[in-house]
Amino acid sequence: MTTGVGVPICVQCGTRSNPCRCKVVGPTMGFLAFAVAAAVEWPVGAVVYIFRHMKGRRIMAHPATVVYPSVCRAFPI
Template sequence: MVGIGIPICVQCGTHSNPCRCKVVGPTVGFLAFAAAAVVEWPVGALVYCFRHVKGRKIMAHPATVVYPSVNKAIPI
């Protein structure tokens, strides 16, 4: 039997808290990234057929905007 677990992301070496490790921010950021990617990647692929640059920007949005902003918002 295979269990499906919640992804846990750890980021060490950060200076945003005294422990110098983050667990909650990267994990919530990954979940927000995945949710945004499910919507934006198919839309970006469709737009890419007509406007290449705009489609690439749409598909890159989860990785360049969503994940970093959520990760930085939660310091632990």
Template sequence: MLGVGLPICVQCGTAGNPCRCKVVGPTVGFLALAAAAVVEWPLGAFIYCFGRHVKGRRIMAHPATVVYPSVNRAIPI
């Protein structure tokens, strides 16, 4: 039986906690990015195809530029 692996993201060198490493914030941020990307990337591509290039690019970039950083910063460990 094959198990489904949970992506674990580690960010070291931060000053947000005493051990200077974050595991939970980046991992939850990645999962939030993936969930938002499932919806926003096809929508952005659809809008891009109909001539709204700047708006389509902005929608497709939203998970990486807004969702991931905000979730990552919200969880300090």
């Protein structure tokens, strides 16, 4: 029995972007890019939110609305 941190694997089935109708690489890379972007942008967005509410919300939403979808679409498998 081994203990350790596993790599997150995300699977998206039912897509029409490839013949197998399942994507593994795109969603997994999208999640990892989302986590990195969120670690940077959420604290910055929280500080900006104090002074400019809508701008802070847009900064904090950026990983979910822009980063994840664009990285996920970049990989067809």
